[in-house]
Amino acid sequence: MSRFAGKTALVTGGRSGIGQAIARRLAAEGARVFTAQRGPDPDFEAIEADITDTDCPARVVSTVLARAGGLDVLVNNAGVMQEAGVEAMRLEDWDRTLRMNLTAPFLLIKAALPALRQARGAIVNIGSIEGLGSNPLHAAYCASKAGLHGLTRAVAVDHGTEVRCNAVAPGWIDTELNEAFVNAMPDPVAFRANIGRIHPVGRTGRPEEVAALVAWLASEEAGFVSGQVWTLDGGRMAKLPLP
Template sequence: MNRFAGKVALVTGGRSGIGLAIARRLRDEGARVFTAQRGEDHECEGIAVDFTDPFAASGAVQSVAGRAGRLDVLVNNAGMMQEALVEDTSLEDWQRTITVNLTTPFAMIKAALPHLRAVGGTIVNIGSIEGLGSNPRHAAYCASKAGINGLTRAVAVDHSAEGVRCNAVAPGWIDTDLNVEFIESMPDPAGFRRDIGKIHPVGRTGKPEEVASLVAWLASDESSFVTGQVWTIDGGRMAKLSLPQ
């Protein structure tokens, strides 16, 4: 497939995990892909960005537009998580999470809109099923991801008539390097993986490449009548009611 031939994409947090899978998928389908994150990118054209500074992050958009002359696809993937109860969360930690996970995507979209409008481009925001439900001690993360869902709908309502579509993807448990390392740190990794698989109707956790497939479809012209939606990709986890253990 060559759905993105001649197009330019910017993926934040595209050096690892889900972001890397997305960057590779768009690149393999013909896009010129830029990634934005801390540090270098040895696979795509990388831009060093501090996501705790929304103004600096949005400058990545101008860098891409200046170097490539256009921007067709923006994927807001970079994010962070801190675990703490509300009463144990400092205001600084709360604000850092909201800044990285919500304010910076807002700033990226704001900077990208003129360029996307010029070419009929698309925005895909990477949220989480924790924008719909919650794991324990994830108040700041859940709030930020719920905000991504609302931002996605608002941008779609305001700008789809201008040719700029905006959707969100809400992944569940995905086998990123970080999650795999977490599993391997358990006393019984095989048992933990078996148990985590049981909470999914499909019987397993997801792969970054599976999320990338959905993102590529949403970013392509094949989804031209789709906007303002939050697409859950979680192996059916959110659809399954819990039973007594």
């Protein structure tokens, strides 16, 4: 397929995990892909950036425009999770989570809108099922992802005739980070089996499955899709606990 031939995409946090899968999928379909994150990315045109710095998102977008001359797809994927409840959370940790997960996407969208408007492009934000529900001790993460879902709808409403904006809310995805978490359990095999059983499809998800949905949402095939949060969780949020 070459749905993105001649198009330029920017993926934040594209060096690993879900972001890397998205970058690879868009590139495989013809896009010129830039990634933005701390440190280099040997696979794509990398922009080393700390997007929690409020001056950084505009610089990242300007760099893409200077090199490529335009921007068609923006994927806000970079994120961070801080484990703490409200009482135990330090203000600086709360602020850092919201800066990364919500403020940086806002600033990237703000900076990219003129180019995306010209291209009649697409924005895909990577939210989370924790923007819909909550796991324990994830107060800042849940708040930031719920905010990102809200921002998605607001951008779609305010700029609907110019750009499309959607979000994907993944559940448990087999990223390097999650694999390290599983392997740190006392019995990784049992934990992996148990985490699979909470999903009606009987397993956890793969980064490539998130990438496939992102690519569709960013493509012209989804031209009438905007302002939506797409849950990608193997049916987990649909399943009620046993009485």
